[in-house]
Amino acid sequence: MNKPCILICTVGTSLFQPNLEALKKDLADSRIKPEYRPLAEACQRGDWPGVAQALHALPADDRVCGAEINSIASLVEKEYIPADCGLFFLHSSTDKGRDIAAILKDYYLNKGHALVETVEVEDLQDGDPKRFRTKGLRNLARNVCRIVRERSAAACAINATGGYKAQIAVAVLLGQALGIPVFYKHELFSEIIAFPPLPVAFDFEVWMRASGMLYDLERTSDPVPASTYAEEWQETYESLVERVPIDGQDYLELSPVGQIFHETFRERFRTDRSQVLPPRRCKSIRPGWKKMPAGPGSTRKWKSS
Structure with a gap:
């Protein structure tokens, strides 16, 4: 069976909070490990290309790298996707979401991925729960469907590890509706797990x-x-x-x-x-x-x- 060559990833904020925030605190307290110093210093400056470069120097399975990088590394290791697959990062309509998406784009372009795109999902934010539920999750579904429609279901998979927990349920349902696999990695899991499409359909x-x-x-x-x-x-x-x-x-x-x-x-x-x-x-x-x-x-x- 052919591997998906396009991975659609939801984006969260674990890279910033708690990971980089903890490193900044260690830097201020002079307790920073040498391998993390460039990363902490770049973050402190707000130098996002520098953060991407410093992350590139770390093993991709280091928890400091965050949920998105960890989960994609696991997908590549398990040979669910090619090492140079195309990536779409669907991020929240927040400053943190935009910043992390920019870091991820630089990181994966530096790793040799020819296609890396960021997509802001309008109304996907945590300031207004009602807007998140009624519009943000709908816009998430709309964007995923658009990408699958443009690239074909056979070419796509969803990585629902990053972001709000409600996105996981939406991603799994999208996988069933569109006939594409959905992947998820909890921070305590040693490896990523797959939700394969089930033999069910809408009416x-x-x-x-x-x-x-x-x-x-x-x-x-x-x-x-x-x-x-x-x-x-x-x-x-x-x-x-x-x-x-x-x-x-x-x-x-x-x-x-x-x-x-x-x-x-x-x-x-x-x-x-x-x-x-x-x-x-x-x-x-x-x-x-x-x-x-x-x-x-x-x-x-x-x-x-």
Whole structure:
């Protein structure tokens, strides 16, 4: 079986806190080990290219290097990915996230990876839990799906070691939906573990019925009144949305699961629409029936006249 040549990595802040913060304290207390001095001094100066260079001098499995470097080293050692694979680092919408992503980019370019890209995930931050849940995780799913769509599922894998713990659940679900492996390394694990794709799938028929609502919710950043979809509502839609009470009324936003569900089938509809839709001109489906608009957003394609 071919190895994935593209690794999509979530990015956390363990490199800064506690790792580099502890080294800076040791430097101030004159207790720093010689091999860590260049790293601590570069961090103290805020010299991120210097930090990347100092990290390059350390073994990649040294815990000081942080979750992302440790886990990628384990993936290479276990031969899950090529040593020079392409890397996408999906980082939080925070200063620390941007700084660590910049360090990782310099580090892996210096190691000879031809493709290393950083992607800021809008609203993925820890200052506003509601925004993190309703928008940040959705944007994470959207960005992962975009990369997989551009590079192909067969070429991709996800490393969900870095970042917020909620990202692990989203990453595993993405792996199942897109048919790609997901990897994770806890700091106490001696090696990385894989969550291989399982023989389960989302229901395409549910997406066809709910697609109009899903397109509506994805296009807007504001909650939509739940009453808009009251007539066509089904219990299976509940996991696809977040209910938001406003002035005593229920409003809906797309949930992270809904975003994954929608991204998965929207792409399938693009590629398989000729097998999904009835023929353009077909007058003999049923006597006395006429064709209604079909495709995403339409729950009924034929209506009795």
